[in-house]
Amino acid sequence: MGLVSRALENAGIPATLTSWNAGRTRVTAPSRATFTKLGRGATLGNPGDGAQQRRVLEATLELLKEDAPVEIVRLDESVPE
Amino acid sequence: MTVDIIENREEWEAAYNGGWLKHFNETGETKWDIYKRPDNKTQPSGTGIDPATAKLLLVTSAGSYLKATQEPFDAANKLGDYTIRRYPTDTPFEALAYAHDHYDHAAVNADPQVLIPLQHLRDMVADGKIGELAPEAVSFMGYQPDAARVADETAPEIVAVAKALQVTAVLLVPS
Numbered sequence: 472m473g474l475v476s477r478a479l480e481n482a483g484i485p486a487t488l489t490s491w492n493a494g495r496t497r498v499t500a501p502s503r504a505t506f507t508k509l510g511r512g513a514t515l516g517n518p519g520d521g522a523q524q525r526r527v528l529e530a531t532l533e534l535l536k537e538d539a540p541v542e543i544v545r546l547d548e549s550v551p552e
Numbered sequence: 553m554t555v556d557i558i559e560n561r562e563e564w565e566a567a568y569n570g571g572w573l574k575h576f577n578e579t580g581e582t583k584w585d586i587y588k589r590p591d592n593k594t595q596p597s598g599t600g601i602d603p604a605t606a607k608l609l610l611v612t613s614a615g616s617y618l619k620a621t622q623e624p625f626d627a628a629n630k631l632g633d634y635t636i637r638r639y640p641t642d643t644p645f646e647a648l649a650y651a652h653d654h655y656d657h658a659a660v661n662a663d664p665q666v667l668i669p670l671q672h673l674r675d676m677v678a679d680g681k682i683g684e685l686a687p688e689a690v691s692f693m694g695y696q697p698d699a700a701r702v703a704d705e706t707a708p709e710i711v712a713v714a715k716a717l718q719v720t721a722v723l724l725v726p727s
Contacts, residue, residue: 472611472613472694472724472725472726473592474557474558474590474699474702474703474707475611475702475706475707475710475724476596476722476724477555477557477592477596477707478557478703478707478708478710478711479707479710479711479714479722480555480596480597480598481554481555481557481596482711482714482715483598483599484598484711484714484715484719484720484721484722485598485599485600485601485606485720485721485722486598486721486722486723486724487721487722487723487724488723488724488725488726489725489726490726492726495589496726498589498590498591498592499590499592500555500559500592500593500594500595500596501595501724502595502596502597502598510659511655511656511727512655512656512657512658512659512660512666512667512727513659513660513666513667514666514667514725514726514727515665515666515667515669515672515725516666517659517666518658518659518662518663518666519662519663521665521672524665524666524669524672525672525675525676528669528672528673528676528723529676529681531723532603532608532676532681532682532723533603534600535600535601535602535603535606535721536600536601536602536603537600538597538598538599538600539595539596539597539598539599539600540594540595540596540597541595
């Protein structure tokens, strides 16, 4: 996704993403990103937790307001204990 | 400032073609300890936009597709699938299926919004937090070991869709 983000930003279209996999995403150097401690297959939040999904979405979309490059933002969102 | 999609692409291609891909072609095995990921250092520059005024495109790598009318992604292909699918953003979740063998579908089957937040985005439009949602979403199958093909095929196709739909911002949700 980070590579797609770069292509979009190159084309003048602001792009933002969120990832549970900081290591793999960081090396693609996306224009704007949030990182969480959520899990594979549930990137925006835990199933049934709409409030968490909305928090991740809103924080990730908020980055669109800034001119890129934007420093990566870590969100305190994770899977339940 | 624009950037190369893959910095030091020749080096990456040499490592991929001469390492992971060569091993796969010789053995049929996907040997991840010899797989080299891109190692980009420079983020692209670009002008921001207030989401409240944006026309937003959702791009997901969930491998979702319209099960009644679209071909599934080639999920079993160990070399990946670099194509995309487009479907209307008012598609009911029940009309979607997922062709992607590299994540557990339990969460997305229980609650598709964990990867395809179409109802959340519609709610945010209603709340005035997003200006408008593009009439279509884009999906691809996120298992794509050949980064050069992502740069040359998948990414340009998504950019073309974004331009055709005249969106002003994109949300990317990996799986």
